Amino acid sequence: MAVDMTVGVEALASADRAHIIHPYLPAATTERVIMTAGKGCTLTDADGREYLDATGGLWLAQVGHGREDIAEVAAEQIRTLEYFTSFWEFSNDKAIALAEKLVSIAPDHLTHVYFTSGGSEGNEAAIKMARFHHFRNGEPERNWIIARDKAYHGVGYGGGTATGFEVYHDGFGPMMPHVAHLTPPWPYRSELFDGQDPTDFLIAELEATIERIGPQNIAAMIGEPIMGVGGMIVPPDDYWPRVQEVLRKNGILMIFDEVVTAYGRVGKWFAAQHFNVEPDIIVTAKGITSGYVPLGAVLVTEAVGESLMRDSGFPMGYTYNGHPTAAAVALANLEIIENEGLLERALTIGAYLHAGLRTLLDLPIVGEVRYVGMMHAVELVSDRDTRAPLPMLNPMLPDIIRRETGVIVRDCAHSLVLSPPLVMTEEQADRAVAAMRSVLERTGTDGVVHSAS
Ligand code: PLP
Numbered sequence: 001m002a003v004d005m006t007v008g009v010e011a012l013a014s015a016d017r018a019h020i021i022h023p024y025l026p027a028a029t030t031e032r033v034i035m036t037a038g039k040g041c042t043l044t045d046a047d048g049r050e051y052l053d054a055t056g057g058l059w060l061a062q063v064g065h066g067r068e069d070i071a072e073v074a075a076e077q078i079r080t081l082e083y084f085t086s087f088w089e090f091s092n093d094k095a096i097a098l099a100e101k102l103v104s105i106a107p108d109h110l111t112h113v114y115f116t117s118g119g120s121e122g123n124e125a126a127i128k129m130a131r132f133h134h135f136r137n138g139e140p141e142r143n144w145i146i147a148r149d150k151a152y153h154g155v156g157y158g159g160g161t162a163t164g165f166e167v168y169h170d171g172f173g174p175m176m177p178h179v180a181h182l183t184p185p186w187p188y189r190s191e192l193f194d195g196q197d198p199t200d201f202l203i204a205e206l207e208a209t210i211e212r213i214g215p216q217n218i219a220a221m222i223g224e225p226i227m228g229v230g231g232m233i234v235p236p237d238d239y240w241p242r243v244q245e246v247l248r249k250n251g252i253l254m255i256f257d258e259v260v261t262a263y264g265r266v267g268k269w270f271a272a273q274h275f276n277v278e279p280d281i282i283v284t285a286k287g288i289t290s291g292y293v294p295l296g297a298v299l300v301t302e303a304v305g306e307s308l309m310r311d312s313g314f315p316m317g318y319t320y321n322g323h324p325t326a327a328a329v330a331l332a333n334l335e336i337i338e339n340e341g342l343l344e345r346a347l348t349i350g351a352y353l354h355a356g357l358r359t360l361l362d363l364p365i366v367g368e369v370r371y372v373g374m375m376h377a378v379e380l381v382s383d384r385d386t387r388a389p390l391p392m393l394n395p396m397l398p399d400i401i402r403r404e405t406g407v408i409v410r411d412c413a414h415s416l417v418l419s420p421p422l423v424m425t426e427e428q429a430d431r432a433v434a435a436m437r438s439v440l441e442r443t444g445t446d447g448v449v450h451s452a453s
Pocket of ligand 1: 058059117118119120121123152153154155224228229257258259260285286
């Protein structure tokens with residue numbers, strides 16, 4: 001659907017440039033890609049050009065864009081009860097139904113749900129919950145948070161500090177004190193592990209850090225089960241179970257930031273089920289509504305829930321906590337994931353897409369191709385032997401791929417990353433691979449893309 005031409009595409013772009021502050025947009029970029037419609041994995045811009053959404057927006061869009069069934073549910077809920085608070089004793093039927101649903105699909109030990117509007121809010125809540133849990137249980141000095149380099153936990157000051165990229169800290173003044181960063185579990189970057197087995201190295205580092213800070217001062221360790229923004233980093237299978245063992249021994253809570261991985265992205269409802277671990281707190285957002293409206297949910301154990309709800313209750317609340325329209329949309333979204341078998345679909349289409357992406361390994365700049373379910377990365381190197389990262393020049397490879405082929409992929413830390421809707425078809429997967437090949441095969445080891453002749 002093209003835009004109303006009485007407004008005009010250039011007029012829209014110009015109004016955008018005049019008024020909208022876009023996250024992470026360099027000042028020199030004047031181009032605007034103005035989306036006006038979406039259906040399944042396809043997006044349409046104001047010029048009427050169609051795109052293949054191979055990133056699911058920002059790691060979501062599980063059920064695909066433009067679903068009438070979800071639109072109907074949202075409209076009906078807005079007619080019935082669009083919003084009321086969930087502070088104090090107030091609640092609503094949709095938030096209650098959603099909490100029951102989440103507990104039924106979550107690992108058995110998670111029994112309580114705290115609603116937010118997104119992932120950053122969820123991580124702020126999780127960090128506060130961990131500290132408050134210990135405070136309520138007579139250990140107020142347990143304040144330290146262990147995180148990892150290359151982690152991304154959103155943009156609050158708590159989660160933002162736990163985020164392991166300097167670029168997200170610089171210029172924002174002092175970050176939150178009492179946060180320690182460890183090495184990411186990134187087997188491809190073997191130079192990080194001093195020639196040791198990666199998990200052995202990482203567990204020794206964790207134990208040494210706990211020893212240095214003192215277990216009695218540490219509230220929690222927070223981690224994405226699979227690091228997304230850091231470059232789709234998949235840890236060795238034994239990493240999380242061994243981390244869990246060390247944390248439990250030291251009374252330290254384990255927070256899984258599953259903002260990306262929950263609700264089908266890895267072929268299970270939660271990545272905790274994929275890695276067979278039992279985090280004390282799981283933070284979710286994104287896929288809970290496939291992005292139709294903003295919502296997040298933090299799931300906690302009986303023990304954490306009990307300490308938060310005890311006495312005067314948990315002194316932290318967001319205005320949109322338990323939003324009935326968002327909850328109704330989430331219920332409809334989860335029902336679609338279930339009815340359409342999208343957890344299984346993530347595994348089959350994920351394996352299919354991976355097989356396609358693996359064919360790119362014949363290109364000298366492709367160092368590694370990795371995936372879990374519908375999270376995919378193609379790591380780019382300038383030298384396969386040394387694994388030196390490919391320089392990422394401007395315009396960035398994803399911009400060139402989009403302009404030339406209409407396929408939207410993203411770069412994360414020297415990898416091209418794909419996280420498409422789980423409803424992607426085989427033809428669309430083929431198109432994504434062909435689009436990447438058409439640009440990568442013209443890309444030199446210096447990062448320069450040569451023109452098609
Ligand atoms: N945690 C992870 C792992 C994420 O990838 C993101 C966003 O991409 C967030 C937290 C922040 O979520 P939001 O952007 O909804 O605040």
